[in-house]
Amino acid sequence: MALHNGPEKHEERPMSVNPFFGEANPVGGMTEAPPTHRLPDSPLPPSTAYQLVHDELMLDGNARLNLATFVTTWMEPQAGVLMAECRDKNMIDKDEYPRTAELERRCVAMLADLWNAPDPAAAVGCSTTGSSEACMLAGMALKRRWATRNADRYPGARPNLVMGVNVQVCWEKFCNFWEVEARLVPMEGDRYHLDAQAAAELCDENTIGVVGILGSTFDGSYEPVADLCAALDALQERTGLDVPVHVDGASGAMVAPFLDQDLVWDFRLPRVASINTSGHKYGLVYPGVGWALWRDPEALPEELVFRVNYLGGDMPTFALNFSRPGAQVVAQYYSFLRLGRDGYRAVQQSTRDVATALAGKIEALGDFRLLTRGDELPVFAFTTAPDVTSYDVFDVSRRLREGGWLVPAYTFPPNREDLSVVRVVCRNGFSHDLADLFIDDLSRLLPELRRQPHPLTRDKEAATGFHH
Numbered sequence: 001m002a003l004h005n006g007p008e009k010h011e012e013r014p015m016s017v018n019p020f021f022g023e024a025n026p027v028g029g030m031t032e033a034p035p036t037h038r039l040p041d042s043p044l045p046p047s048t049a050y051q052l053v054h055d056e057l058m059l060d061g062n063a064r065l066n067l068a069t070f071v072t073t074w075m076e077p078q079a080g081v082l083m084a085e086c087r088d089k090n091m092i093d094k095d096e097y098p099r100t101a102e103l104e105r106r107c108v109a110m111l112a113d114l115w116n117a118p119d120p121a122a123a124v125g126c127s128t129t130g131s132s133e134a135c136m137l138a139g140m141a142l143k144r145r146w147a148t149r150n151a152d153r154y155p156g157a158r159p160n161l162v163m164g165v166n167v168q169v170c171w172e173k174f175c176n177f178w179e180v181e182a183r184l185v186p187m188e189g190d191r192y193h194l195d196a197q198a199a200a201e202l203c204d205e206n207t208i209g210v211v212g213i214l215g216s217t218f219d220g221s222y223e224p225v226a227d228l229c230a231a232l233d234a235l236q237e238r239t240g241l242d243v244p245v246h247v248d249g250a251s252g253a254m255v256a257p258f259l260d261q262d263l264v265w266d267f268r269l270p271r272v273a274s275i276n277t278s279g280h281k282y283g284l285v286y287p288g289v290g291w292a293l294w295r296d297p298e299a300l301p302e303e304l305v306f307r308v309n310y311l312g313g314d315m316p317t318f319a320l321n322f323s324r325p326g327a328q329v330v331a332q333y334y335s336f337l338r339l340g341r342d343g344y345r346a347v348q349q350s351t352r353d354v355a356t357a358l359a360g361k362i363e364a365l366g367d368f369r370l371l372t373r374g375d376e377l378p379v380f381a382f383t384t385a386p387d388v389t390s391y392d393v394f395d396v397s398r399r400l401r402e403g404g405w406l407v408p409a410y411t412f413p414p415n416r417e418d419l420s421v422v423r424v425v426c427r428n429g430f431s432h433d434l435a436d437l438f439i440d441d442l443s444r445l446l447p448e449l450r451r452q453p454h455p456l457t458r459d460k461e462a463a464t465g466f467h468h
Helices: 046-057 077-086 098-114 131-149 169-177 196-201 225-239 327-364 393-402 432-451
Strands: 124-128 160-164 181-185 207-213 245-248 272-278 290-294 306-310 313-317 368-370 379-384 409-411 420-425
Touching (some): 098 124, 098 290, 098 327, 131 207, 131 245, 131 272, 160 169, 169 181, 196 225, 207 225, 225 245, 327 420, 379 393, 393 409, 393 420
Parallel strands (some): 160 181, 160 207, 245 272
Antiparallel strands (some): 124 290, 272 290, 368 379
């Protein structure tokens, strides 16, 4: 969550209340409007409190037009009903809500089978609040396994984690919070993610693992997980170093199994120790739910697992948080049950078709150069063509926002800070019809953008955020 400061003195103002919000008498109860940054002295009628919050939220962007977020913005009404029925169930209370716990267990079993665990019954896993928590848990397991193997040198030796510079910010947080050195493989030329050989060369006796990203948030491309494992196999043959791999499949782990079945990236690779995904991304569930799985009990050190009483038995748990609603886990099981493999394949293929078609139409405009085409994740990035000098991607992002489209523009990390792009994330619910409206709006903006004397965005850091 973002950190927020308290209000400045000049912000301590009352809210403006429409007299018609009075339950019966338009002037009744309106002698003092509620403040915005301290608790009001008296209660409000529920309809008034609702309307005040509802009206302020109208200024948020339209989630369906948010092409920055990977997070699911549409589910079927039946899923919403199920989530409402479960919003008061605390996921941690396994005794009180045994069926919710059972649905979580079934989801883990389904994912173990989907990701080709050698023995799905032996794979271990859990739900989380999202991929960020799942990555933290996977990183903790990697560090603890390394510390156990190097008990004679640790804590004197400093552990490190190797990954591409394009990793999601949660991995930087993990390294910071758990005192692990982050060894980052930079981008080079037209390679916008990790290079397998470069990653292997950064490994040493203090490397707890290497992270491979199945679907980079910068451009939607898959990292070469099989090549990475092969490079680490060769490293072990030369040096004896046995370095495990974690696959951050926040998005791709719910796309590749259905659309790229010949791509080997999962537990079929013996070096892959753990995988995470976001159920609330291409798992097609509202936020927030994620999943972390380990190929077998050996990959998850027993000392990290806590035991709670579960119906008079033993329920192992592994989590950073405690209380959280069971609604999202129930919604994940609903989606698995509702769609099955064929349904997920149809949904993800439709989303990829929208992405590739829209990317092609943007390329055909002539003003832009595609970096990716949406043929891996349904995500693509583009920049302005070399001969475009009157505007840049930040102008494009800013002008699209005027039409309600939320599209991020950002600069790439080392060694490609010279490259700024627009990224479009296509999700279920972003249809061909909406994509056509998007390309129509972009096409209408181009004549004005072309007439600019130069790019107009002065503060590019403030122009738009990069949303993972």
